[in-house]
Amino acid sequence: MDKASHAAIGHIELGNINPRNRSAGIMHALIGDPALRGQGIGAQMIRRVLEIGFDELGLHRIDLRVFDFNRAAIACYEKVGFVREGLYREVTRINDEYWSIYVMSILEWEWQSRGLRKD
Numbered sequence: 001m002d003k004a005s006h007a008a009i010g011h012i013e014l015g016n017i018n019p020r021n022r023s024a025g026i027m028h029a030l031i032g033d034p035a036l037r038g039q040g041i042g043a044q045m046i047r048r049v050l051e052i053g054f055d056e057l058g059l060h061r062i063d064l065r066v067f068d069f070n071r072a073a074i075a076c077y078e079k080v081g082f083v084r085e086g087l088y089r090e091v092t093r094i095n096d097e098y099w100s101i102y103v104m105s106i107l108e109w110e111w112q113s114r115g116l117r118k119d
Contacts, residue, residue: 012045014053014062022060022108024053029064029073042076050080054111063105067092074102081106081114 015027026049031041053059066073068087078084082104090098 009041010045012049014049017057017059022058024057024059024062026062026064038072042073043080046076046080050106050111054108060108061105063103065101065103068100068102074104077104081110083110 010029010031012029013027014024017024026046029042029045031045050062053062063085064077064082065088066077068074074084083106085103085105088101088103091101092099
């Protein structure tokens with residue numbers, strides 16, 4: 001939310017929380033207004049979710065999936081410490097095209113040891 005206007009800027013969801021494995025996934029991350037993209041808001045949202053996941057919920061691993069052509073999102077995730085683990089090739093069919101998806105993750109020790117809370 002915008003602190004001044006209290007208007008919603010974006011949406012992010014931490015889901016598939018697995019207490020046994022101490023893992024979860026970022027299910028959705030979106031900045032609604034395209035004019036607000038590229039300003040570091042997405043990285044702030046991701047960092048806040050990682051703080052909740054690692055520092056408050058005590059998780060060990062947080063992962064996500066992102067379309068391979070979404071370079072801006074991939075750069076944002078890598079900026080805050082996510083690592084590409086693999087590529088699901090042509091896993092989703094949209095109309096007559098198949099799209100590929102990267103799996104990315106960050107581990108608790110990576111979050112803590114790299115000082116990723118800061119820009």
